[in-house]
Amino acid sequence: MISFRKLEKAFGDKPVLRGVDLEVRRGEVLFIIGTSGVGKSVTIKHLVGLLRPDAGEIWLDGRRVDQLDERALQEVRKRCAMVFQHATLFDSMTLLENVALPLRKHGRLPERAAEKEAMLFLDKVHLREFAHAYPAELGDGTRKRAAIARALTLAPECVLFDEPTTGLDPVSARRIDKLIRELSDTLGVTSVVVSHDLTSIFGIADRIALLYQGVAHAVGTPAEIRASTDPIVQQFIQGRSDGPMETPGF
């Protein structure tokens, strides 16, 4: 459904992606893993045109999307929602207004109807009682759940989750895992999840891609990844500090 082909991106003179090749299949839950700063967030932002590649192609259902202009990208953004790393809600809006925003802007619903609909989605993530609270008043877990509700409002075919469970307590984290799994199993939503959380990686992933030194170093099912003899893969999934993996800044 989604394919990244030889994706390259540098910021200034610092190369981040150096030819990422990655296929995402319809309806699967693909995890992108890797150390901090390898460019996991950068990779998924390319799909929805928040960043432009220096070289390479991105295809979504047989259509090339990396050269679309901002207007044409709106179509892609409706189909592929994104949950940001920092649970990016707008500080100046209540949770309900936040969740209603895509319905108003992309869905072109009037305010009332959008808020009514948004309430249903808040209900889905058990946040009805916080509908009129501002993000600043709430904890991280609550904000992340609201951000997920916002991403789901337009019934996307694909959702990009940037570290959905990082910084959450284990119970909330597992609830989010369950939600992601259910989206895929019941609605056929394709999920691309960036994560460091080994429990969710091996709990719900259909496939895993390890990003290392600007390329997709290893791709496979959880079983394949576990059984991999690649020393870098083994070091990462065992979380060892000693090994061949180079982590910039350490």
Place this chain on the structure above:
Amino acid sequence: MIALSVDVITKTFYGTLRWLWGRRTPGAVLSQLYQIGNRSLLFVCVTLGFLGMVLVFQTCLQVNRITGDLSQVGAEFIKILVHEFGPTLTAMMLATRVGAGIAAEIGSMVVTEQIDALRMNGVEPVDYLIVPRFLASLVMTGALTVIGVGAAIGMGALTAYFSFHLNPVVFLDVSHVRVGDLATGVMKCAAYGAAVPVVAGICGLAARGGSEGVGTATTRAVISASFVVILLDFFLSGLALFTFQRGGL
């Protein structure tokens, strides 16, 4: 940075046109009018009031030494306030206060990915964040300049009266203010009002990294906005001098 600036300026231009022709959200502009206007009122009045006092005091002191005839001080003071100090000093104050505010707000939205989130949700960040500030700043720079000039003249007149026994009726003489001076003042207000939020917005959008990046962006916004005000002042004064201030208009 240059690409970003061009992008922001064109989008602000089209966004403003779109706002003026129909699809408008007056709520955002009203709240910015309040933020930029009311919140800066006291600051501008106090600063311009004190500057008025100092300028008049020093001028009277010097003129007293040379000729002893203070009758023209007020008239010339008002003239220069209208075409030069009023707009420029007000804009300098706004460049620090409003510029820092805009850059900090937009910068922190950049580093927390809120700008990306806006784009994901089908909202053009420039339309949503910069256009209301741009419109509000255009209006409020003018309004605050008028009030600031009033404060400076008032304080100047009081200073002249109490320190040099200059009759306020003599001091408050507007006969030297020509149409050309007024036009220069208005033109400067418009240029500063337009430039400050755009420059600050560009600095905010260029923020990178965490809270440190926001700090850098804010500092840069204050410096760039003040610098742009001074540059514009230089060029607009030159322009005015060779066009409508010339020939005794």
